[in-house]
Amino acid sequence: xxxxxxxKTRDGRARRGSLTTAHGTIETPTxxxxxxxxxVKAMTPEDVRATGAEILLxxxxxxxxxxxxxxxxxxxxxxxxxxxxxPILTDSGGYQxxxxxxxxxxxxxxxxxxxxxxGSKHLLTPERSIRIQHLLDATIAMCFxxxxxxxxxxxQAAASxxxxxxxxxxxxxxxxxxxxxxxxxxxxGGVHPGLREESAKALIAIGFDGYAIGGLAxxxxxxxxxxxxxxxxxLLPADRPRYLMGVGKPSxxxxxxxxxxxxFDCVLxxxxxxxxxxxxxxxxxxxxxxxxxxxxxxLDPRCxxxxxxxxxxxxxxxxxxxxxxxxxxxxxxxxxxxxxxxxAQMRAAIETGRFAAFLAGFEKEETKESVEMSQSSQT
Amino acid sequence: xxxxxxxKTRDGRARRGSLTTAHGTIETPTxxxxxxxxxVKAMTPEDVRATGAEILLxxxxxxxxxxxxxxxxxxxxxxxxxxxxxPILTDSGGYQxxxxxxxxxxxxxxxxxxxxxxGSKHLLTPERSIRIQHLLDATIAMCFxxxxxxxxxxxQAAASxxxxxxxxxxxxxxxxxxxxxxxxxxxxGGVHPGLREESAKALIAIGFDGYAIGGLAxxxxxxxxxxxxxxxxxLLPADRPRYLMGVGKPSxxxxxxxxxxxxFDCVLxxxxxxxxxxxxxxxxxxxxxxxxxxxxxxLDPRCxxxxxxxxxxxxxxxxxxxxxxxxxxxxxxxxxxxxxxxxAQMRAAIETGRFAAFLAGFEKEETKESVEMSQSSQT
Numbered sequence: 001x002x003x004x005x006x007x008k009t010r011d012g013r014a015r016r017g018s019l020t021t022a023h024g025t026i027e028t029p030t031x032x033x034x035x036x037x038x039x040v041k042a043m044t045p046e047d048v049r050a051t052g053a054e055i056l057l058x059x060x061x062x063x064x065x066x067x068x069x070x071x072x073x074x075x076x077x078x079x080x081x082x083x084x085x086x087p088i089l090t091d092s093g094g095y096q097x098x099x100x101x102x103x104x105x106x107x108x109x110x111x112x113x114x115x116x117x118x119g120s121k122h123l124l125t126p127e128r129s130i131r132i133q134h135l136l137d138a139t140i141a142m143c144f145x146x147x148x149x150x151x152x153x154x155x156q157a158a159a160s161x162x163x164x165x166x167x168x169x170x171x172x173x174x175x176x177x178x179x180x181x182x183x184x185x186x187x188x189g190g191v192h193p194g195l196r197e198e199s200a201k202a203l204i205a206i207g208f209d210g211y212a213i214g215g216l217a218x219x220x221x222x223x224x225x226x227x228x229x230x231x232x233x234x235l236l237p238a239d240r241p242r243y244l245m246g247v248g249k250p251s252x253x254x255x256x257x258x259x260x261x262x263x264f265d266c267v268l269x270x271x272x273x274x275x276x277x278x279x280x281x282x283x284x285x286x287x288x289x290x291x292x293x294x295x296x297x298x299l300d301p302r303c304x305x306x307x308x309x310x311x312x313x314x315x316x317x318x319x320x321x322x323x324x325x326x327x328x329x330x331x332x333x334x335x336x337x338x339x340x341x342x343x344a345q346m347r348a349a350i351e352t353g354r355f356a357a358f359l360a361g362f363e364k365e366e367t368k369e370s371v372e373m374s375q376s377s378q379t
Numbered sequence: 380x381x382x383x384x385x386x387k388t389r390d391g392r393a394r395r396g397s398l399t400t401a402h403g404t405i406e407t408p409t410x411x412x413x414x415x416x417x418x419v420k421a422m423t424p425e426d427v428r429a430t431g432a433e434i435l436l437x438x439x440x441x442x443x444x445x446x447x448x449x450x451x452x453x454x455x456x457x458x459x460x461x462x463x464x465x466p467i468l469t470d471s472g473g474y475q476x477x478x479x480x481x482x483x484x485x486x487x488x489x490x491x492x493x494x495x496x497x498g499s500k501h502l503l504t505p506e507r508s509i510r511i512q513h514l515l516d517a518t519i520a521m522c523f524x525x526x527x528x529x530x531x532x533x534x535q536a537a538a539s540x541x542x543x544x545x546x547x548x549x550x551x552x553x554x555x556x557x558x559x560x561x562x563x564x565x566x567x568g569g570v571h572p573g574l575r576e577e578s579a580k581a582l583i584a585i586g587f588d589g590y591a592i593g594g595l596a597x598x599x600x601x602x603x604x605x606x607x608x609x610x611x612x613x614l615l616p617a618d619r620p621r622y623l624m625g626v627g628k629p630s631x632x633x634x635x636x637x638x639x640x641x642x643f644d645c646v647l648x649x650x651x652x653x654x655x656x657x658x659x660x661x662x663x664x665x666x667x668x669x670x671x672x673x674x675x676x677x678l679d680p681r682c683x684x685x686x687x688x689x690x691x692x693x694x695x696x697x698x699x700x701x702x703x704x705x706x707x708x709x710x711x712x713x714x715x716x717x718x719x720x721x722x723a724q725m726r727a728a729i730e731t732g733r734f735a736a737f738l739a740g741f742e743k744e745e746t747k748e749s750v751e752m753s754q755s756s757q758t
Contacts, residue, residue: 037697037701037703038694038697039698039703039705041703041704041705042704042705042708043705044685044705044708044709045689066697066700066701067672067693067696067697067700071672071673071693074673075673075675075691075693075694076675081691081693081694081697082694083689083690083694293446293450294450294453294454296454296455306423310462311462312454312460314446314450314454314460315417315454315460315461315462317446318416318417318445318446318460319418321445321446322416322445324416324418324420325420325421325704325707325708326418326420326421326422326423328704329421329423329704329708330423
């Protein structure tokens with residue numbers, strides 16, 4: 001194995017580990033902020049690091065189109081390009097090519113599509129995806145796969161998963177192993193436990209540095225997501241990290257850590273920061289709400305982030321109403337700090353065998369969540 | 380006088396001083412970044428301070444409409460609201476009410492107008508402007524005046540200036556003096572030396588903590604601006620600070636310091652930072668220009684700012700092409716650092732009697748300026 005993973009302790013199914021890479025060690029469970037176009041939006045890398053983040057996710061689809069993988073390679077790789085010396089995981093482009101690109105056509109070879117930026121024509125295959133991820137100098141690369149749409153019949157989900165498994169083998173063959181770098185496989189199979197089992201076995205037979213669970217949080221709802229996770233997680237090797245892709249809300253992270261997941265990524269904290277949404281220990285707030293206009297108190301009195309230490313809710317309300325960039329900067333810092341502190345609390349709880357107590361306390365707090373979320377799309 | 384001003388030394392007509400206020404001391408000549416809506420756009424206050432800025436300008440017109448002066452007062456004043464403990468100068472609202480507000484009507488009493496934000500009706504008078512500036516807790520308040528439009532006939536300029544002088548008296552009467560706080564008068568009179576003299580004499584008779592030169596950089600061109608400055612500056616008391624409002628380009632700052640001006644403000648460095656323009660020691664650059672796409676070098680190798688220390692021109696090009704907020708953040712930091720370093724160089728040159736040499740060196744560099752500026756409006 002080219003990535004070191006130490007499983008330090010367990011508490012129930014929750015796992016506390018550390019993942020050693022060429023670019024540094026990551027304490028797990030971990031949350032990866034999303035830096036789509038080689039920047040975590042509205043944050044400097046120093047700001048991101050200060051939230052507690054140890055690894056970022058960047059998007060192959062966006063970077064292959066702009067600025068281009070060959071260009072990033074010539075400029076010394078993604079770490080140097082974006083001034084983030086720590087680990088970077090890149091996705092394979094498979095998900096976004098199907099959700100963002102135009103005129104896409106999928107066959108056994110791969111996906112042809114036109115760029116959503118300039119209409120230029122591209123072909124993405126397992127081999128090309130891995131080559132791009134090498135050019136970007138990704139610490140952790142992902143297999144090229146098809147994220148099975150939801151809903152899908154079992155037949156559709158099976159055909160899609162089996163294509164992804166053939167692509168997983170081609171991805172592995174194209175991957176050039178190096179010490180401290182790794183390649184993760186992605187379990188597909190929709191919400192069908194039998195297909196998930198077939199997929200997990202196929203990936204394990206190929207052999208990967210870590211195993212991701214894909215195709216969830218795509219509309220199936222929390223209950224089906226968690227039951228699919230319950231069915232999938234026991235199939236994965238205990239000595240390798242597990243990564244639940246694109247998840248999620250704070251309550252999803254907690255529920256998935258409780259089910260043995262080690263790694264997460266999601267745009268929710270950063271995107272919410274740019275739309276005036278703030279995650280706090282006493283609920284999720286919409287800062288555009290007029291009730292904050294005269295509030296001299298901090299966003300979250302128990303938070304250590306700059307937005308909470310130095311500014312009032314009234315000021316944050318003003319910034320979001322005036323569409324000031326500083327509003328996005330401060331709320332993104334806050335949300336990522338909230339996410340990182342949540343992960344740190346879970347790591348500490350697992351280490352000390354108190355995860356069940358943490359879970360009970362979180363669920364009690366969590367009933368207060370989403371108080372103002374319903375207003376977010378209207379303002 | 381409620382503001383302390385020490386004129387430390389002169390070099391030719393250039394002056395080196397320090398202005399002591401309730402919120403800290405400002406070394407002059409100084410450049411004030413503009414924080415229109417109680418935020419210097421795309422910057423935290425710590426970022427602004429790190430550029431070397433000692434005093435900010437905020438806009439009365441914007442703040443009276445949103446979040447409202449009474450609200451800011453209840454929240455502890457502008458310094459606390461925006462987390463900038465240093466000095467703040469507020470303009471009077473007179474300039475912006477005429478350039479931004481709708482359905483404005485000017486008479487002897489003041490200006491009635493409708494808000495450009497929500498159409499609400501307002502009356503701004505000298506008394507109300509000063510009251511608002513007190514509510515904001517402005518370290519330095521400005522007299523309410525009419526910025527004479529350009530072009531204007533001598534008769535129009537005279538009538539406008541005389542109205543501003545009557546308003547200056549009403550502003551002074553409405554101002555409640557406090558130690559470390561001050562009120563500046565504003566010399567008007569267009570490009571007519573006789574009117575400028577009449578205006579300066581009227582203001583000196585009333586008596587102010589500092590004297591601003593208004594109504595310049597409104598379309599008259601550099602030559603007329605500098606000749607009007609040449610005619611106006613000798614009329615002003617040597618023992619009080621002089622502030623050239625809304626100016627300007629780096630070359631304007633240098634030419635005005637050479638003519639005895641102590642204080643400046645302008646949106647140029649911050650606005651340019653949001654439109655991919657960068658001021659450097661080797662010219663003004665448009666970062667969207669394709670020639671930067673593969674350039675691994677820094678924006679300005681002689682600059683100390685984070686954008687120059689940690690990023691390539693290629694990365695800044697990428698951020699600006701992708702409309703990433705980090706592009707605005709980094710280029711604004713750079714431009715404000717450039718402006719502050721320029722002021723620091725001028726202060727050092729005056730202190731050591733080398734201002735003429737500085738001026739000659741700057742003018743030599745300056746011929747390289749504006750290389751890519753012409754492309755800025757097209758991209």
